Amino acid sequence: MTALTQSIAVASESGVPRTAPSKTSDRLFQGAAYGSALLVLLVLAGILGSIVYGAWPAFSEFGFGFLTSSAWNIGTEQFGALPAVIGTVAAAMLALVIGVPVSLGIAIYLTQLCPGWARKPVAMTIELLASVPSIIYGMWGLFVFAPLFARFVQVPVSNLVEGIPIVGTILYARIPSGVGVLTAGIILAIMIVPFVASITRDMLDQIPTVLRESAYGIGCTTWEVVRHVLVPQASVSIIGAIMLGLGRALGETMAVTFVIGNANRLSASIFDPGSTIASRIANEFNEADGLQLSSLMALGCLLFIITFIVLIIARLLVRRAKVA
Amino acid sequence: MDASTPFATADHSPRASRVRSGRRIADRILILASTLATLLGIVVLGSILLMLIVEGVKGFTPTLLTAPTPGPGSEGGGIANAILGSLVMTFIGIVIATPVGLMAGTFLAEYGRTSKIADIIRFLNDVLLSAPSILIGLFVYTLMVRPMGTYSGWAGAVALAIIATPVIVRTTEDMLRLVPGQMREAGAALGAPRSLVIRAITWRAASAGIVTGIILALARIAGETAPLLFTALNNNSWFNANLLGGVPNLPVMIYQFALSPYPNWQSLAWAGALLITVTILALSVVARLVIKDQRAR
Numbered sequence: 314m315t316a317l318t319q320s321i322a323v324a325s326e327s328g329v330p331r332t333a334p335s336k337t338s339d340r341l342f343q344g345a346a347y348g349s350a351l352l353v354l355l356v357l358a359g360i361l362g363s364i365v366y367g368a369w370p371a372f373s374e375f376g377f378g379f380l381t382s383s384a385w386n387i388g389t390e391q392f393g394a395l396p397a398v399i400g401t402v403a404a405a406m407l408a409l410v411i412g413v414p415v416s417l418g419i420a421i422y423l424t425q426l427c428p429g430w431a432r433k434p435v436a437m438t439i440e441l442l443a444s445v446p447s448i449i450y451g452m453w454g455l456f457v458f459a460p461l462f463a464r465f466v467q468v469p470v471s472n473l474v475e476g477i478p479i480v481g482t483i484l485y486a487r488i489p490s491g492v493g494v495l496t497a498g499i500i501l502a503i504m505i506v507p508f509v510a511s512i513t514r515d516m517l518d519q520i521p522t523v524l525r526e527s528a529y530g531i532g533c534t535t536w537e538v539v540r541h542v543l544v545p546q547a548s549v550s551i552i553g554a555i556m557l558g559l560g561r562a563l564g565e566t567m568a569v570t571f572v573i574g575n576a577n578r579l580s581a582s583i584f585d586p587g588s589t590i591a592s593r594i595a596n597e598f599n600e601a602d603g604l605q606l607s608s609l610m611a612l613g614c615l616l617f618i619i620t621f622i623v624l625i626i627a628r629l630l631v632r633r634a635k636v637a
Numbered sequence: 638m639d640a641s642t643p644f645a646t647a648d649h650s651p652r653a654s655r656v657r658s659g660r661r662i663a664d665r666i667l668i669l670a671s672t673l674a675t676l677l678g679i680v681v682l683g684s685i686l687l688m689l690i691v692e693g694v695k696g697f698t699p700t701l702l703t704a705p706t707p708g709p710g711s712e713g714g715g716i717a718n719a720i721l722g723s724l725v726m727t728f729i730g731i732v733i734a735t736p737v738g739l740m741a742g743t744f745l746a747e748y749g750r751t752s753k754i755a756d757i758i759r760f761l762n763d764v765l766l767s768a769p770s771i772l773i774g775l776f777v778y779t780l781m782v783r784p785m786g787t788y789s790g791w792a793g794a795v796a797l798a799i800i801a802t803p804v805i806v807r808t809t810e811d812m813l814r815l816v817p818g819q820m821r822e823a824g825a826a827l828g829a830p831r832s833l834v835i836r837a838i839t840w841r842a843a844s845a846g847i848v849t850g851i852i853l854a855l856a857r858i859a860g861e862t863a864p865l866l867f868t869a870l871n872n873n874s875w876f877n878a879n880l881l882g883g884v885p886n887l888p889v890m891i892y893q894f895a896l897s898p899y900p901n902w903q904s905l906a907w908a909g910a911l912l913i914t915v916t917i918l919a920l921s922v923v924a925r926l927v928i929k930d931q932r933a934r
Contacts, residue, residue: 342832349740363779418674444921446860534664564769566863
């Protein structure tokens with residue numbers, strides 16, 4: 314406030330008659346603001362344009378077959394997207410199946426059950442999980458989680474289901490090393506939990522207390538309040554939050570690269586190593602050139618399309634979710 | 638739970654409990670499951686921090702902060718070049734992102750509020766906010782690395798700036814919207830042009846929140862690895878202030894060293910991981926505290 318009064322005071326004290334106050338600088342300022350805002354638009358368009366440009370040789374060489382081929386042969390220059398696309402979708406789906414119930418549980422705990430004094434520290438702890446860099450999740454997954462997972466889950470489960478049709482295929486680890494599609498899904502689940510949980514919590518907090526109180530007033534249990542009052546009220550935003558988590562899981566790179574095993578073939582078992590679009594790009598990009606580089610760009614293009622559709626739907630459902 | 642379910646647990650008569658046992662069980666399961674979910678989150682964060690401290694402290698050698706990264710298989714050395722490179726790129730990234738983010742956020746909050754174009758930009762900014770960082774890496778690779786013919790520190794800084802900008806746009810807009818309209822009207826009534834009102838009144842009133850946005854953006858880009866893989870890459874030499882070549886940086890160093898077969902490299906990776914995580918967690922705690930303060934006002 315002082316700066317304004319000063320600058321106005323200075324202008325009048327100096328005796329210079331104040332002309333219509335600096336129209337040009339006003340215009341310049343507004344123009345700069347407008348221009349910066351348009352830059353956001355430009356960057357998004359640039360991302361799409363540059364990736365399509367880089368991917369073009371691969372698309373024109375392989376055509377639609379790029380999507381359905383599972384070849385990835387650098388020697389013969391044959392490339393296909395199928396294993397990476399399936400790996401991406403499988404890991405993200407596993408992340409949702411594991412992560413969403415946990416996120417909802419945390420949101421319900423924070424809004425309904427947590428004693429008042431613990432609410433802030435607990436919420437802070439969960440939100441801090443969102444700030445941990447993804448490469449740290451990768452290291453934790455590979456060096457701490459994977460060995461435990463191999464020993465206490467993969468080996469016993471593999472022994473149990475061996476030979477059983479279908480289940481024996483999906484849950485059998487040929488080499489129980491701890492890394493694989495399911496491990497990636499679990500690490501991704503941990504990474505999306507803080508986002509989904511904190512958005513869901515915000516949405517639940519916005520529901521008027523009167524609704525809750527009246528439900529308790531007619532003798533509802535916490536479960537019934539959650540099931541019949543809170544969830545129906547917030548369902549659209551919760552679905553949006555889940556989609557936002559899905560967008561993150563689809564594009565996550567470093568953590569997945571550490572724990573998915575980076576195999577270029579398809580396997581029916583979720584214990585076996587696989588790869589995602591992002592992990593393959595991270596692994597091969599620096600050594601690639603020519604058609605391989607272009608194929609990696611084409612994978613990036615597919616990732617762009619998939620994640621942006623998901624993110625746009627998510628953002629339509631949750632208009633003003635937190636930055637986190 | 639007692640405080641929040643005062644009525645549900647009030648009736649303990651045998652008849653009532655028989656009638657309600659199904660509901661009671663469902664209720665107990667919900668309470669147990671959501672408490673366990675929260676505990677799980679806390680345990681995971683604790684486990685990550687424990688791992689970093691146990692492994693990271695081992696890597697703290699006297700030369701960690703003074704010597705550059707050693708060659709493959711050799712002993713000693715430190716991560717000073719990676720820290721310096723990270724600091725420089727992060728700093729340039731923030732210097733590029735701050736004016737753009739600040740002005741774009743100002744446009745959304747002050748000029749564009751309800752216009753169609755502002756709605757579109759607000760929406761796209763939110764989408765960009767959660768866009769996979771690897772795609773931003775590919776974009777900057779095509780934009781800068783390929784035409785220049787070399788991985789470069791500038792490309793790394795631009796990639797980080799693109800990730801930081803939407804965070805700053807978002808927080809700036811949110812914080813400016815919290816400034817009451819009367820303050821702007823008071824400024825306008827004194828005859829100040831709109832740009833002066835914004836700079837001298839609105840920005841000043843929201844300054845703590847805007848700074849928080851910049852801190853959040855810093856925390857966000859400090860640990861980014863994927864976009865740097867294709868832009869700055871890494872090298873083991875001393876960082877010589879030449880941003881036109883590959884620049885050593887912490888995240889890519891951690892990635893390469895952690896997965897290397899050399900024990901010395903691995904322990905340096907852990908020390909770097911501890912350093913970077915503690916820094917980022919500290920930054921986010923500070924940012925969150927300031928933002929809460931601002932919202933409360």
